[in-house]
Amino acid sequence: MTFNSLQYALFLPLVLAAYWMLGRRAQNVLLLVASYVFYGAFDWRFLGLLMLSTLTDFVVGRVLEGTDDERRRKRIFLVSLAVNLGILGFFKYFDFFLTDGARLLDQLGIDVSPPVLRILLPVGISFYTFHGISYAFDVYRRKIEPTRSLLDFAVFVAFFPQLVAGPIGRAHLQLPQFGRERTRPDGPEIRRAAVLILLGLFKKVAIADMLAPYVNDAFASPETTSSLGLLVGVWAFAFQIYGDFSGYSDIARGSSSLLGISLPENFNQPYLSRSVTEFWRRWHISLSNWLRDYLYIPLGGNRGSGLLTYRNLLLTMLIGGLWHGAALTFVVWGGLHGLYLAGERRFTRVVDEDAWRPWSLRRDLVRTVVTFQLVCLAWVFFRADSISGALGYLGGIARLQGGVTDRGAVVLVALAAAAVLLLDSAQHRARDHTPMLRWNPALRGVAYGLMIVPIVVFSGGTPVPFIYFNF
Amino acid sequence: MTATDTGAEAGVTPGVGPRRPDTRRRHRGRVVPIAVALAVLLLAELAVRAGRSHLDEPNVWPTPELQKKFTQIGARAREGRRPEVVLVGDSMLDAGGDPAALAQAVPGTTVYNASIAGETLPVIADWTTRIVLPKLDPKVVVVGFSSNELNPSVLAPEAGVGAYRASRVVRAAEGRGSPVDRADAFLREHSMLYRYRSSLRHPFRGDTVDPNVFDPELSPDGHDLAFADLGYLEKGGPGQAQAVIQGVVAALQGFTVGLENVTILQEMIRAIRVAGARVLLVAMPVTTDLIVAHPGGEADYRKAMEAFAGVAQRSGAAFVQPGVWPTALFADPVHLNGAGAAQLSSYLAPLVQQELAAARLAEP
Numbered sequence: 001m002t003f004n005s006l007q008y009a010l011f012l013p014l015v016l017a018a019y020w021m022l023g024r025r026a027q028n029v030l031l032l033v034a035s036y037v038f039y040g041a042f043d044w045r046f047l048g049l050l051m052l053s054t055l056t057d058f059v060v061g062r063v064l065e066g067t068d069d070e071r072r073r074k075r076i077f078l079v080s081l082a083v084n085l086g087i088l089g090f091f092k093y094f095d096f097f098l099t100d101g102a103r104l105l106d107q108l109g110i111d112v113s114p115p116v117l118r119i120l121l122p123v124g125i126s127f128y129t130f131h132g133i134s135y136a137f138d139v140y141r142r143k144i145e146p147t148r149s150l151l152d153f154a155v156f157v158a159f160f161p162q163l164v165a166g167p168i169g170r171a172h173l174q175l176p177q178f179g180r181e182r183t184r185p186d187g188p189e190i191r192r193a194a195v196l197i198l199l200g201l202f203k204k205v206a207i208a209d210m211l212a213p214y215v216n217d218a219f220a221s222p223e224t225t226s227s228l229g230l231l232v233g234v235w236a237f238a239f240q241i242y243g244d245f246s247g248y249s250d251i252a253r254g255s256s257s258l259l260g261i262s263l264p265e266n267f268n269q270p271y272l273s274r275s276v277t278e279f280w281r282r283w284h285i286s287l288s289n290w291l292r293d294y295l296y297i298p299l300g301g302n303r304g305s306g307l308l309t310y311r312n313l314l315l316t317m318l319i320g321g322l323w324h325g326a327a328l329t330f331v332v333w334g335g336l337h338g339l340y341l342a343g344e345r346r347f348t349r350v351v352d353e354d355a356w357r358p359w360s361l362r363r364d365l366v367r368t369v370v371t372f373q374l375v376c377l378a379w380v381f382f383r384a385d386s387i388s389g390a391l392g393y394l395g396g397i398a399r400l401q402g403g404v405t406d407r408g409a410v411v412l413v414a415l416a417a418a419a420v421l422l423l424d425s426a427q428h429r430a431r432d433h434t435p436m437l438r439w440n441p442a443l444r445g446v447a448y449g450l451m452i453v454p455i456v457v458f459s460g461g462t463p464v465p466f467i468y469f470n471f
Numbered sequence: 472m473t474a475t476d477t478g479a480e481a482g483v484t485p486g487v488g489p490r491r492p493d494t495r496r497r498h499r500g501r502v503v504p505i506a507v508a509l510a511v512l513l514l515a516e517l518a519v520r521a522g523r524s525h526l527d528e529p530n531v532w533p534t535p536e537l538q539k540k541f542t543q544i545g546a547r548a549r550e551g552r553r554p555e556v557v558l559v560g561d562s563m564l565d566a567g568g569d570p571a572a573l574a575q576a577v578p579g580t581t582v583y584n585a586s587i588a589g590e591t592l593p594v595i596a597d598w599t600t601r602i603v604l605p606k607l608d609p610k611v612v613v614v615g616f617s618s619n620e621l622n623p624s625v626l627a628p629e630a631g632v633g634a635y636r637a638s639r640v641v642r643a644a645e646g647r648g649s650p651v652d653r654a655d656a657f658l659r660e661h662s663m664l665y666r667y668r669s670s671l672r673h674p675f676r677g678d679t680v681d682p683n684v685f686d687p688e689l690s691p692d693g694h695d696l697a698f699a700d701l702g703y704l705e706k707g708g709p710g711q712a713q714a715v716i717q718g719v720v721a722a723l724q725g726f727t728v729g730l731e732n733v734t735i736l737q738e739m740i741r742a743i744r745v746a747g748a749r750v751l752l753v754a755m756p757v758t759t760d761l762i763v764a765h766p767g768g769e770a771d772y773r774k775a776m777e778a779f780a781g782v783a784q785r786s787g788a789a790f791v792q793p794g795v796w797p798t799a800l801f802a803d804p805v806h807l808n809g810a811g812a813a814q815l816s817s818y819l820a821p822l823v824q825q826e827l828a829a830a831r832l833a834e835p
Contacts, residue, residue: 460655
């Protein structure tokens with residue numbers, strides 16, 4: 001069941017109607033059942049994995065509470081790590097390491113023919129295992145008290161608005177919300193949630209799905225597409241993945257807010273960033289924060305020498321790349337971002353202040369455009385099927401080759417870019433994700449109408465799954 | 472709170488009298504955006520209604536050819552241009568049945584080719600009885616198949632039957648439509664913005680075209696022109712020719728004459744006769760390459776021909792078997808080219824004329 005399906009349009013109101021008639025404990029029971037139904041609609045066979053991960057982390061939390069022996073605590077925490085990373089490793093990376101390892105050995109002259117298991121990737125596995133690890137890690141470091149309620153914890157891990165594609169939840173922010181009475185959202189909150197859902201649908205259906213066929217065409221035949229066509233193709237992908245993923249996050253936040261649960265922001269106008277460092281403060285914020293808190297800082301962060309900091313940045317981004325998918329293309333994507341971040345840290349001094357400084361057309365336009373192009377260069381590796389495919393694509397742009405230019409794609413990418421830019425600028429200026437709620441009623445109505453019409457037009461075609469469901 | 476705030480000064484009871492200004496403003500703040508959004512939707516609806524003549528009819532059938540033929544048949548039915556003779560079959564008759572040539576060879580008649588390439592016997596039987604007969608009401612139906620349609624493998628869901636039966640339009644036609652299907656049908660009928668959204672989706676290049684989907688160019692009378700200008704195994708060069716032959720061999724893998732296939736064909740012919748049309752069953756002309764592609768060679772092919780003859784006899788249809796024709800008349804081992812289609816028209820003309828004469832005689 002995806003957020004842009006008719007099933008979800010029926011599922012959410014039904015859950016909401018029942019939810020607000022119940023008390024706190026019954027609400028959690030309903031949320032857990034609804035979340036398992038939601039997840040089971042993708043593939044019920046993987047529900048067992050979700051339950052295993054949940055149970056392990058809950059028990060680990062409880063046992064950690066009962067001991068002060070640091071060596072024992074570490075061993076107990078490693079159980080959570082082993083189970084979660086074991087699930088993730090087997091289902092996501094087993095075939096990758098086996099086939100790519102065999103290929104490497106083959107190049108060294110050692111012939112091995114490992115069995116490829118063609119393991120199915122359970123949807124959302126990267127998200128809920130990270131939920132669990134963060135909880136166990138925070139309990140282990142005594143940053144939070146472990147919860148005594150298995151029900152609250154199971155709902156925290158499986159909460160359906162964020163289960164399959166985030167935002168990645170943090171126990172200290174979310175768990176307490178499931179442990180206390182929730183306040184029924186009032187009129188303004190309901191309107192804000194409805195506008196977030198409408199915005200999310202618009203970004204997903206009218207921007208991402210509209211651009212998807214043009215992106216597919218460009219990446220399917222880079223050798224026959226002109227340089228301009230290839231350039232437009234990668235820009236289209238930049239807006240497609242942004243519309244797709246931030247649209248999902250908006251619907252998740254809107255749905256969650258109707259249930260009286262607040263989810264963290266996951267996107268904050270990333271393409272207005274003036275540096276890659278700023279981009280990572282605005283793009284997939286919940287993952288950036290997770291990687292910072294559970295990887296970069298434990299690795300030493302920027303506390304050591306310059307070289308160590310660069311190493312930590314690169315390692316964090318390489319692992320972040322691998323988190324997205326079991327392929328070398330994602331590793332290169334992460335590696336490129338690691339290099340960008342290290343380079344910016346080495347050569348510029350102002351990147352840290354950027355996030356808090358107001359955006360200025362005169363001062364920031366060039367830096368924003370350059371940052372966007374650097375991000376797009378990395379997107380080529382993210383989207384391509386192989387490293388050679390990505391290099392071929394970039395080669396096609398660099399050679400200024402002739403070929404097919406889909407003029408329709410150029411117009412539609414320009415329209416999508418304009419829509420994204422308008423929305424993001426309005427959000428940025430208002431420092432609010434639903435700025436239209438402050439507009440005068442007629443203008444607000446025009447904005448809603450202009451979002452609903454393309455949603456009608458672009459819905460109901462060949463279903464385009466949310467890109468991040470693959471991760 | 473002041474007297475004005477409560478409405479006491481105006482002499483009205485709070486909560487019963489006229490709305491206070493801030494309540495009214497709040498109310499307007501809720502109603503106006505919805506009204507304006509609806510107005511924008513209405514404007515879009517009116518714009519699509521104004522420009523709908525320039526938009527392609529939306530796809531509701533599972534394949535482009537079914538969609539195109541459904542549109543052609545619908546237009547003929549609406550405009551009263553029902554043909555006297557209709558051809559129904561798979562890709563062999565789709566490519567090999569030239570309505571224009573047949574109409575020329577049988578003066579004074581009209582012909583339409585309702586065959587569907589890529590579909591199998593059960594789908595074609597359903598399409599014929601559910602759409603073609605009620606809408607076109609022909610006097611004579613020429614049914615054309617070859618041995619491959621009698622192989623039980625064509626009944627497998629993955630052979631296209633599953634996609635056809637699962638399509639929204641067939642579900643609705645069979646009364647199996649869900650509430651969602653009914654809502655979809657309602658919206659298609661009443662909102663042109665909704666109905667034509669697939670055409671509006673890619674204004675610069677038509678709807679997304681999947682290169683793997685067979686989408687042939689059709690003549691106005693339903694003739695599939697994809698093979699018309701091709702010499703034998705000419706398309707795509709020698710590599711492609713090998714692939715075509717492999718495809719033929721795969722379609723005939725494990726060949727037997729399926730009892731269920733025979734029953735479906737027989738029922739289809741009976742249904743056509745019950746609808747008041749005469750039937751001419753044609754075992755389509757073939758190449759030697761097709762015959763040897765059967766696992767049992769000529770013996771398998773002969774069994775199939777006997778089965779067709781038996782079906783015709785039991786269901787009261789006329790039967791012809793043109794047999795093996797030279798490859799110069801084919802685009803590949805299966806499909807006739809333009810010259811082959813012309814030859815088939817000449818071959819069928821006297822038989823069609825005979826069936827037409829009998830049909831006209833039987834008319835009240």
